[in-house]
Amino acid sequence: MADTAALATPPQTKKDPSRQMSRTASETCNLIVDPTVYSEPKLLDATFARLRAEDPLAWCEPEAFRPFWAVTKHADIMDISRQNQLFTNGEREMLSYAEAEKGVYAKFGQPHLLKTLVQLDDPLHYKLRHLTQEWFMPQNVKKREDAIKSIAKQYVDRMEDLGGECDFQRDVALYYPLRVIMQILGVPESDEPMMLKLTQEIFGAQDQDLMRDKSLAEERDVEKGLASIQATLAEFFMYFTSITADRRANPKDDVSTVIANGMVDGEPIGQLEAMSYYIIVAAAGHDTTSASTGGGVLAMLQDPSQLKKMLDDPKTMSRSAVEEAIRWTTPVKHFMRTAQDDYELRGKKILKGESLLLCYPSGNRDEEVFDEPFKFKVDRSPNRIISFGYGGHMCLGMHLARLEMQAIYEELFSRVKTIELAGEPSFIRANFVGGPKSIPVRYKF
Template sequence: MQSAATVPPPPGEPPGGIDVTTPDLYADEARLHATFAWMRAYDPVRWMEPEGYRPFWAVTRRADVVEIERQHGRFLNAPRAILALEEVVEAVRAFTGGSPHLVRTLVHMDEPEHRVMRGLTNAWFLPANLKRLVEPKLKARARQSVDHMLALGGACDFVRDVAIWYPLRVIMDVLGVPEEDEPRMLKLTQELFGNTDAETRRNLGEAGDLIAVVLDFYQYFRALTEDRRRQPRDDLASVIANARIDGEPIGDIEAMGYYTIVATAGHDTTSSSTAGGLHALVQHPDEFRRLRDDPSLMPLAVDEAIRWVTPVRHFMRTATEDYDLRGRRIRAGDDLMLLYPSANRDEEAFEEPFRFKVDRSPNPHVGFGYGVHLCLGHLLAKMEMRALYQELFSRLDWVELDGEPAWVASSFVGGLKRLPIRYGLRPAAD
């Protein structure tokens, strides 16, 4: 087996070299997938020592990602759940008094803590509960969104006018947050996930941006916790605020982490998949017509949109022991970057991975992760997308680009930030 020190140089690299840490790579879809395709073919488990970061293995094949995710005892989320510059990590440690995390969410936790914390809300996200509490509101929210498209007169930026607002309003309904606070939640989410993008960051420096945004989240959700403890309601915020761990009330840090991941990832990833799925259908007009003419394909098309977009671009894992992975010797303490967009275009796992197929089945994508860390809200996300797509494609006659799309420059979470389109849209039938 080969260790990092003995890996032979691979064949000629793509123009510009290989650097999976730079946010700009993720804003260039063609370059991103060309880079990952080369890595899968020639160096699927690649040792990287990028300037400013602790070294790590970049993992690009689906089978390898799943192999690591499946062994959550050997490959831990802590202490490095997400890629970050060392100077940012040190600034966060200085601010928190030693912790490398400004906020601890489920994605930062390992067993048994992860199981306990996930269990606090797991029942809320089960199909029966979602069907009772969420599904009745989705059709109205979806119709409201498509009616807004109709009112815009046949042209819009689908991201800014539709895709970001629909899942935001759904997740705010879930939390029980008032509608007037939605713009604030959207701005904070974009600043949190887009803190490396020139259009969404606060320009306080990467560490300064993160600290300022998280403090704003904490201020908002601390007031929400106090309100729900005084007057519990039938919403997820009340479940979190009144949760108990080992008989004791949930701590402020844990509660804030829960609120933050639900309020941010709970809508941002869904909006990215929704917009990216429509973009894919514009690029594949035959598939657009198939979906429009056969609504029974909607569940498969939603999964295909999630595979295609893969809004969560990576998570990190740390090995607890020496391990052999595809001919490479991973040493105890080594970090691994699981590159989900690459895994979801893996030629070994998907037939014609660069073609968008509304009837793809099976579709073993890892857009929601895999194993014990499978996204808690994956059923809600798919339910939301189905409702909006069913309303949209029952009324949409045609759609085409009306300018250049643009993607968020972020190596962690992101997708389209602009999708200008023109379209022919009919009023609702009833």
């Protein structure tokens, strides 16, 4: 608990009184923080395209948020991401209402409710990442290929059993990566519905269909919103506290055992760090892959020429199609960094203490990097995606995500004879992590 007044409020972003938002920024910065805009992909693309063209490093002061720089160019996102000591995560890792930030500080005396890899900086970030890194290295992920392919087959079988129509996102893409990551964690299949509910409440906290407290869809009540997230985290904590006790008494060949028995600097991993670790593996290991898997299928269904390429040669095309699906969907919409010293970029001076919003969907549509960036190409090459981040915080599970998606794409498109949209798709309302919410399809095997 905070015991000094100094901890009751977050650090204030240092302002240059002479700084003015550009006209472009003033007309677009409220859009790039709005969860609703992320449920309308064409509007989001147009908003970021305007920023890239007119004000690629834009000073933003959106209503209800602390100010930040919107970093929208691929090269600039890479530049900032590689400098982990100069641009840090610990102070502010994602967009959050200024009132909510104050509430967390007032109650906990720190900027975050959790201490996951995405909220930490070195040296602790490196030490915690190192605990499980071996599990997610390519050679070890490869050992799970047969098991993953078996799960992919189960879910395509389920799709076939549904008789020619289903909601691909809700019936397949949502559950398939959940089963994979829960096997790796060592969570029994019977507990998966609960895990799905809790992970959706975290990443879907802004979506009226997914949020825990439905009354928050009608009004922005910061205190109730914070209480809702805390209730979800409390359920996670209770569940994984039990898992920790079990794995310390009965170690198994799973990631939960690694976390439960993890040591940092000769001491057992702290309770908050351990709980945070379980949660980030469970949640991020599911929602992001689910979004990309469905997002790629939807893009192919919306462009018959690309769908035909995949159906004609699924084994060859699946690898490049996976990369393109991850670029196209960009499930993680942003992370934030805080400058530890003054820095000049694009002729503008970023001041020590200022925040930077790394806009990954914008970087993945950068016209200077991607040919025809607004077209989904199953055979795109090269494909310099930035969806997994860059530098010291590059996604730990990226090799697993690629293998999962490749397995389900090969299985689906080698078996299905025809597949088409059977209704309007919809998207999750979320400005942090999101993708398709519903993809109704009609098909024949």
